[in-house]
Amino acid sequence: MLLLSNPFSADFMVRALVGGTLVAVVCGVVGTWVVVRGMAFLGEAIGHGMLPGVALATVLGAPVLLGGAVSAAVMSAAIGSMQRSGRLSYDTAIGLLFVGMLSLGVIIVSHSASFATDATALLFGEVLAMQDSDVLLLAAALVVTLVVAAAFHRSFVVTAFDPRIAHTLGVRPGAAQVALVGLVTVAVVASYQAVGTLLVVGLLLGPVVAANRWTRRIPMTMVLASALGTLSVLVGLLVSWYAATAAGASIACTAILLATSSALLRGLVDRWRDRDLRDDGHGDARAAVHDRPADRASAAVPQRGVS
Incomplete structure (x- = not known):
């Protein structure tokens, strides 16, 4: 137990764990919809789209997080505007803005000789440098995420299932x-x-x-993903402490390893169940053994009049 508790005797490690846990819950909730809707490229594009705002904030002496947030918001609005125009597909609009914002950020950075350290922090994170104000900001972001996700849950589900019937159910896909x-x-x-x-x-x-x-239901996926994300933060911080590795990279790598391990374990469980069914003479029931959650959105679509 000392191996687990000793690192967190340091205040900065406690703040990193608390802040990282808040991030894990936010990503667990939002990431569920990212996977259901196939929006992984959007998340990466918005991440790189923060660079111009961070660069300008650094040059002007403004808060870096504020500059990044404004830049990300501008990119999100631009993606929506280009998509609504109907002239470009969604992924094409994201690709163009991705390259454009990243290039603009690099141009701004090239004029600031003192930006190298800040760029490294932007790309790879500084979870061990979190302050109390950062933790409070993350807590506020979590509250906003939970409120919006709960308010739009039905709309997200219906839109993911079939945008064509959204209007029939009183849902606005655009919103x-x-x-x-x-x-x-x-x-x-x-x-x-x-x-x-x-x-x-x-x-x-x-x-x-x-x-x-x-899991088969969206809310349960969010809960389990949040728990696994928290585990990734804990393990990543411990690896960083004992192996002297970059904390942010250790957290992200742990999350990917969890995904890989989960897939391998699921495959083993399915094989064991299939073998047991064949031994019992029910080989044709394979499809009924485990209903894979590939179309979780359709299973969770609320019926007319149901919130």
């Missing part, structure tokens, strides 16, 4: 899409200090992919 992009933006901005923009997609996807193997 749901804006809210979801906003949640992804909040998650990326909130996570950047913990794991950096380069690794944030790992924390958004890894725990959700791991949880996805064992």
Whole structure:
């Protein structure tokens, strides 16, 4: 037990654990929708889209997080605007803005000789440098995430299942899409200090992919993904403490390893169950053994008049 408790005798490790846990819950909730809707590229693009704002904030002496948040919000709004125009597909709009914002950020950075350290922190995170104010900000981001996710849950589900019937059910797909992009933006901005923009997609996807193997309902996926994300933070911090590795990278790598381990374990469990069924003479019942959650959204679609 001392191996687990000794590192957290330091105040900065406690703040890192608390802040990282808040990030894990935010990413668990938002990442579930990112996986269901296939929006992983959006999360990565918004992460890199923060660079111009961070660069300008550094040059002007403004709060770095504020600059990154403004830049991410501008990119999110631009993606929505280009998509609504109908002239570009969603992934094309993201790709163009991804390159454009990243290039603009590099141009700004190239004019600031003192930006190297800040760029490293932006890309890979500084979870061990968290202050009490950062933890409070993450707590506020978590509250906003939970409120928006709860308020738009029905809209997200219906839109993910079939946008064509959304209007029939009294749902506005456009508003749901804006809210979801906003949640992804909040998650990326909130996570950047913990794991950096380069690794944030790992924390958004890894725990959700791991949880996805064992759950069938969206709320349960969020809960399990949040728990696995918290475990990733704990293990990553311990690895960083004892192996002297980068904390943010250790957290993101642990999340990916959890996803891989979950897939392997799920495969073993399925094989054992299939073998037991064959031994019992029920080989044709394989499909009924484990209803994979590939179309969780359709299973969770609320019926007319049900919230």
